[in-house]
Structures are given as structure tokens and as C-alpha cells.
Amino acid sequence: MNDVIISLFASAGYDRAAQGVAGAGRRLAADCGAQLHAVIIGAPDAAMKAAVAAVADAVTIADIGDYQTEICLSALTQICKTLAPQAVLLSNDFYSQELAPRLAHRLGGSAVADGLALNLVEGKVRVNRSVYGGKAMATIELQRSPAVVWLRARAFDPAPLRPEATTAIQPATLDLPTRVSTTIIERKVEAGDEARLEDAKVIVSGGRGLGSPEPFNELQKLANILGAQMAASRAACDAGWVPPSWQVGQTGKKVAPGLYLAVAIHGASQHLAGISDAKNIAAINIDKDAPIFKQCRFGIVEDYRKVVPLLIARLNALKK
């Protein structure tokens, strides 16, 4: 049976998302009676090479220099055409979301986004994903091979280690395009000390109801006391009050904290789609009928300008 390929980025290391992709890949490969082949895009360090070699049957490194979608797509296409995989699995980062459908098209396969479970049924890959902003689940059978799926990677357990494995790590032989149709004008690197929102245990998130960027400073104080990370609704990000990387929801990040505190966030279905895996949701909203309260374990119907300072004072007092 043909390989199952997992595509990982060297820049991310063998993080929790990569581990989830590897775990999903290993189980699908076992179902297919196939090998798990990891493709690492970029130049991985020794730790990542060792970690991936410990879970995959083969590792190919595609060092394409600075990331450029078309070049990455060309590299992945060439590797996949050589290996003719049954499935190609990617993580739910922005690059993979952009790559997956185009890769499927170039390989003559099928693509599906945001997979939460994978199965092989009568030789076809089936993917479960949530639809209608998380209100229902769909099972999609991918008719054409390879199945190219980007996964909500943290929904999958990591791959088991194979300490005895002697996995070959090989550089890919690639014929990369020298001209591409897009030009990168500027690269902005996110603050390196910012931990991944997807891994946060506690999140304090602000919405358009805050009214301006300044109240986010107050929320930051609350987040500092709680050891939380900051996030926001799309409306707050689109207003330019906070960076787009803070956006939680259907077109933002999917988070799974122990506590998600939504401040002045309405609870639109597109926002809720990003927090359905949160263990506890709490909200502060002036409108008792705001839909966020239907998802909440704890809710406070009040102006955030009254509640947030009180919470900060109370939590500080408790800490002392």
C-alpha cells in the first residue's frame, strides 16, 4: 500500500501540532498497511530530526530556503508525485491551509479542511469535521487519491515513539522554480516570546464591545494575574486594536484552554467555532441575551468597565 505522508515545517519544530499530525498519520498508515513518511519543509535542527525519525518510517527534508508558497507547493508536489501517497496530512497552520487545496489539485486528489478524525473505509479516507460553525459534524469521504487533509492537529494524540527505529533521513532532490508570480514585500516576525495561543491553558479574550484598543491593556493586567494569554474576536482584530494572530474562531485559531474568559464578545457562531474545545467558558457581557451566555459555565451580566477592575483587585487580594 502507498505511503501516508505528513508535511511538517522545520520552523515550528516537533511541536504539539506536529505531534498530532504524526499521530494521525501513524494510525492512518497502520489502517492502510502503509509506511509513514514525514516531509520536513525547511532546515530542521538536530532535535527535530531525531524526534521525527523516532516516529516516522522515512524522513525527507525539503530545504527550500525562505518560505514562499509557490516554491513550497512545487517541492511538496514533486515529492508526492514520486511517492504517490495514499494520503497527505498537514497541520492547521495558515501555510498548510493555503497549501492543501492547491496540492490536492496538482496531484489530482481531493482535499478537506479542519479534520477532527480520520478513518479508512473500504480503501477510501473518511474525515470527520465540524460544520455550520461547530453546530454539526460531517463525515466526508474523499473519492480521489491522494486524500489531502489539513487537521486540527491537537485533536489527535501524538504518534508513539519507536526507540529502536533506524529511520533514514534524506534530502529531497528538487527542481524548484526560479520565478514565482508573487513577491514578498515585507516579512514581520511575531514576538518570539509569545507562546502559541492553541497551547494556552487560560485565555482572556476581548471583543468589539470593549470599544477601543486601550481596554485591552486592562485585560492584559487581568491576564497577567491569571497567567493567561490574550486573544480577541475577529471584530476586534479587524478594527486593528490587536494583532490578527490573536483572532479566535472559524477563520482564526481553534483553542482548547481550561478557561476561556470572553469579555464583551457577543458569541457569534463563527467565534464559538474556535472555542468549542474549551473546558470552561466564562463571559462578561452587558447584554443578558448575548449568545455567549448559552455556552458559558460562568457568566456576568454587567459592564466590563465595572467588572474587570473588581476582578483584578479581588484576584490580587487573593494572591496576597
Ligand SMILES: Cc1cc2nc3c(=O)[nH]c(=O)nc-3n(C[C@H](O)[C@H](O)[C@H](O)COP(=O)(O)OP(=O)(O)OC[C@H]3O[C@@H](n4cnc5c(N)ncnc54)[C@H](O)[C@@H]3O)c2cc1C
Ligand atoms: C465567514 C466568516 C468568518 C468569521 N470568522 C470569525 C472568527 O474566526 N472569529 C470571530 O470572532 N468572528 C468571526 N466572524 C465574525 C462574527 O460573525 C462576528 O461578527 C464577530 O465575532 C463579532 O465580534 P464581537 O463579538 O467582538 O463583536 P459584536 O458582535 O459587536 O459584539 C460585542 C459584544 O460586546 C457587548 N458589549 C458592548 N459593550 C459592553 C460593555 N461595556 N461591557 C460588556 N459587554 C459589552 C455587546 O453586548 C455585544 O454582545 C466571521 C464572520 C464570517 C462571515
